[in-house]
Amino acid sequence: MRKVLVVGGGYAGFYTAWKLEKKLRTDEASVTLVDPRPYMTYQPFLPEVTAGSIEARHVAVSLRRHLPRTHLIVGSVVHIDHAHRLANVRPADGPEQELPYDTIVITAGAVTRTFPIPGVADDAIGIKYVEEAVATRDRLLTAFERAATLPPGPERRKLLTVTVVGGGFTGVEVFGEMLSLATALLKHYAELSVDELDFHLVELRDRILPEVAAEPARWVVRHLEKRGARVHLGASLVSAKNDHILLSDGTEYDNHVLVWVAGNQSNPVVARHTDLPVDRAGLFRVRTDLRIGTPDAAIPDAWAAGDNAAVPDLASDSPGGSFTVPNAQHAVRQGKRLAKNIVADLRGRKVKPYRHHSLGTVATLGLGKGIFQYRRIVIKGPLAWLMHRGYHVLAIPTWERKVRVALVWAAALFYGRDIVSLLSVQHPRAEFIAASLGARQRREAGEPTEPVAAGAPAHFPAQVPDPHELTGDHIAGSRSHPG
Ligand SMILES: Cc1cc2nc3c(=O)[nH]c(=O)nc-3n(C[C@H](O)[C@H](O)[C@H](O)COP(=O)(O)OP(=O)(O)OC[C@H]3O[C@@H](n4cnc5c(N)ncnc54)[C@H](O)[C@@H]3O)c2cc1C
Secondary structure, X not given: OEEEEEEOOOHXXXXXXXXXXXXXXXOOEEEEEEEOOOEEEOXXXXXXXXXXXXXXXXXXXXXXXXXXXXXXXXEXXXXXXXXXXXXXXXXXXXXXXXXXXXXXXXXXXXXXXXXXXOOHHHHOEOOOOHHHHHHHHHHHHHHHHHHHOOOOXXXXXXXXXXXXXXXXXXXXXXXXXXXXXXHHHHHHOOOOOHHHOEEEEEEOOOOOOOOOOHHHHHHHHHHHXXXXXXXXXXXXXXXXXXXXXXXXXXXXXXXXXXXXXXXXEEOHHHHHOEOOOEOOOOOEEEXXXXXXXXXXXXXXXXXXXXXXXXXXXXXXXXXXXXXXXXXXXXXXXXXXXXXXXXXXXXXXXXXXXXXXXXXXXXXEEEOOEEEEEEOOEEEXXXXXXXXXXXXXXXXXXXXXXHHHHHHHHHHHHHHOOOOOOOHHHHOOOHHHHXXXXXXXXXXXXXXXXXXXXXXXXXXXXXXXXXXXXXXXXXXXXXXXXXX
16 A cells, blocks of 8 residues: 655645545555644635634634544654655654655645844734634734723724734735724724724735736725725835834834734745755745656656645746746645546556636625626625635535534624634633632631632532642743643
């Protein structure tokens, strides 16, 4: 039996493994998938998670549940020695392992691109993972609670200030959704007014949304400005130190939530830790059939797709050719083509080239607002937003996830979105430690140490560890290692 190793269970990796499970005979090959997360993240829904319109766990597709025939290793591939068909895997626990394979599929995606701008590493957050979307949502919701207790003034305004750096597809979607959430929240906070919201979108180029034509992109800028936002075109972030934003156009202000979505860069394991060939951008050189190699010479048993590969775009009519855009539309289809080609290769059949004509671009700009473009057809507003939701609810893998997402949307039609912040889950032991410390102080003062909570069950005291065992290290540890 041949051993197929899939590195990364995101879009391309999940679909490759899913289709391999369906197509491979049980005695033909075994499939192992390695990913540090045991779930595939449906990234196009992250802006809606940030806005509280989608439940966080619903965008995470369990690999164990939906890939029952695939052996899952939760860990990171840190090195690939293709000459010896060996991958080094660093699991979540235990020592690094050497994993032998016969065929490798590398679909590890890209990582967020950052620059050494003062303050960014300390304060900014990306929107690539579900944890980031949830933390951003909770930070915004908590900011409203805090602002409502303050008198009007600079402190309160700072709490209601949001900056998104990056006016690409992701940046604009996240910005539009956060603005939509903030505006909707105002009706629950009589103390706060719309003039106090301060939303900034910062883009280095002189336009946003390079995925759509110039005029619809200008419309999006006007649309966001009409909703009270400021769009800084041709500007870059110079500093974000101490929550103070300085832009290259001279704009300065105090800021509370800083979201960094200024593009991707190649995955380090692809760019630096393999003997397989990569281009100058650190992406695998891939042929039209998705094998790694050049048009003249394929590297045997090595395949790649998605955001970590430069895949020739056979549907492009640009002279000299180009590469497929790094997006989900391609990653999904490349994953499916890859699985078919691997099976064909195993059975000694001909493999086929990957070709896909873009279905257009659709982006959410907040609840009930969107933009769609397919060639010269542009649709703006609620219809485009419905198209965004319709497309993505059909595109999220598995019926189980589609139903969960759709049910939450349906409930929101009647009850609105959920506006509770769970920021405190990042410090789950804080209350417990405070209670235990209180007990310790009471014991040291010779006072009774019974639990203070009224109605606490009789067995509760027995479950509380001896407060003397809670050292300063425990407390510091619990704060610096949330969860
Ligand atoms: C917020 C957001 C919104 C988006 N919206 C859209 C949209 O509306 N339409 C669209 O077409 N595209 C959209 N995209 C882009 C799209 O999600 C990506 O292009 C797509 O996910 C790429 O798929 P992939 O499989 O190459 O990488 P990913 O889906 O990123 O998967 C890579 C996987 O590899 C894993 N991994 C990384 N390193 C290692 C390692 N060393 N070892 C093992 N595993 C590893 C990661 O944990 C991850 O699970 C969006 C992206 C974002 C961030």
